[in-house]
Amino acid sequence: MTDTISDRAYWLTVVERLARPVLEAGAAGELRAHMPIEHRPESTDRHRFAHLEVVGRLLCGIAPWLELDGLTGKEETLRSELADLARRTIASGVDPSSPDFFNFSYDYQPIVDAAFLAQSFLRAPQTLWQPLSETTKAQTLDGLRATRTRKPGFSNWLLFGAEIEAFLKTVGAPDWDPMRVDYALRQHDQWYAGDGMYNDGVEFHWDYYNSFVIQPMLIDVLTAVQDVYEQWKVMVPAVWARAKRYAAIQERLISPEGTYPAIGRSLAYRFGAFQSLAQSALLHTLPEEVTPGQVRAALTAVIRRQTEAPGTFDADGWLTVGFCGHQPGIGEAYICTGSLYLCAAGLLPLGLPPSDPFWADPPSPWTSQKAWGGVDMECEHALHRK
Secondary structure (H helix, E strand, O other): OOOOOOHHHHHHHHHHHHHHHHHHHHHOOOHHHHOOOOEOOOOOOHHHOHHHHHHHHHHHHHHHHHOOOOOOHHHHHHHHHHHHHHHHHHHHHHOOOOOOOOOOOOOOHHHHHHHHHHHHHHHOHHHHHOOOOHHHHHHHHHHHHHHHHOOOOOOOOHHHHHHHHHHHHHOOOOOOOHHHHHHHHHHHHHOEEEOOEEOOOOOOOOOOHHHHHHHHHHHHHHHHHOOOOHHHHOOHHHHHHHHHHHHHHHHHHOOOOOOOOOOOOOHHHHHHHHHHHHHHHHOOOOOOOOOHHHHHHHHHHHHHHHHOOOOOEOOOOOEOOOOOOOOHHHOOOOOEHHHHHHHHHHHHHHHOOOOOHHHHOOOOOOHHHHHHOOOOOOOOOOOOOO
C-alpha cells in the first residue's frame, strides 16, 4: 500500500479488508462453513466461541462509522453495503434455527463477546439495532440474557455484564439489572491504581486491558446509565479525567517508527490496544496537549505496521494469530481467529466525518517523534486523585 492515498482512505481499506470476509459469510449464513479457526493445539473448544467473537469484536470497532450520516461517494457505498451485511449477519447469528447460531449459553467466553455485541448496538443504535426485525431483536435480547446464567470473573469481566445490562436499559428492557452495573462501576472505582490506570482485579497488570475493555466500557456504560442514580452520575468526571490521562499515556507509547511495547496479554489483538486513545479522539476528549492531527498520524503508523506485516492475513483474507505478522506462539489458550478482530476497536475515529479536525488537520509529529527529534517540550505530570 503506497502513501499516496489519504489516511482516511487507507483506514477504509483496512475496514474493508477486515469486514468483508466476516460479513459476507455471516450474511449468507455461512460463517461456520467458511471461517478458519486458528488456535493453540491444546485449546480444543475455541470453535464453540469463535463466531460470536468475530462478529461482536469487529462490529464494536466499526459501529461508529456504520452510524455516520452524511457520507457520499465510494465511502457511503461501502458503509451502506457493510451495514446491510452486518444486520443480516446479526439476524443469522441470533436465530436458533440458523447454522450460524451464536453460542450465548455454553461456558464463560460468551459473556465477553455478547458484551462486545451489546457495545456495538450502543455505538450504532440507528444502524445496527433499530432496523432489525422485531423477531431478530427479541432473539438478540434472549441471547444477551442467556449470559446471566454464569458468573463473570472478578476482574475486567465485571464490565461485560455491566455493558450488556446497560444496553438492555437503553432499549427499555424492564428486566435490566442495575446491580450488575453498580457492582462493576463501584468495584472498578476501588481498583483505580492512579495516574489514569486501573488494576485488573486485585492486582495491577501491565498490559493493554485498560484499553481493550476497562476505560472504553466504563465510559460507554456510564454514558448509557448515568441519569438513573446520582451515585453513578458523580462517578462521571473522574472516569473521564482518568480516560483522558490514559489517552495521553497511550499516545506517548507509540514510538517514532509507529511501534509500541509488546507487553502483557492478548497482543494478538494488535492495534485494538489503542481503543482508549481512539475513543478519546472519537469523543473529542483528547488531552489538551495532544492534537487530533498527531493522534491520526500516530495511529495510522501503527495500523500500517501491523496490517501490512507479511502473514497478517491468510490466503483467504482472514486474520492470523500474531502481533506483527503470523506469530502463532503469541496467542494465549483463549485466543482464536475470532478473538483477533478486536483490532477493529482501534478504528473508532472513522465515526468522525471527513471534515472533522481529526481527518482534516494536517498530520503532525506525535510526542515520541518530537521527543526523540530533539524538539523542546513541556514536562509531564501525573494525574492525582482529588
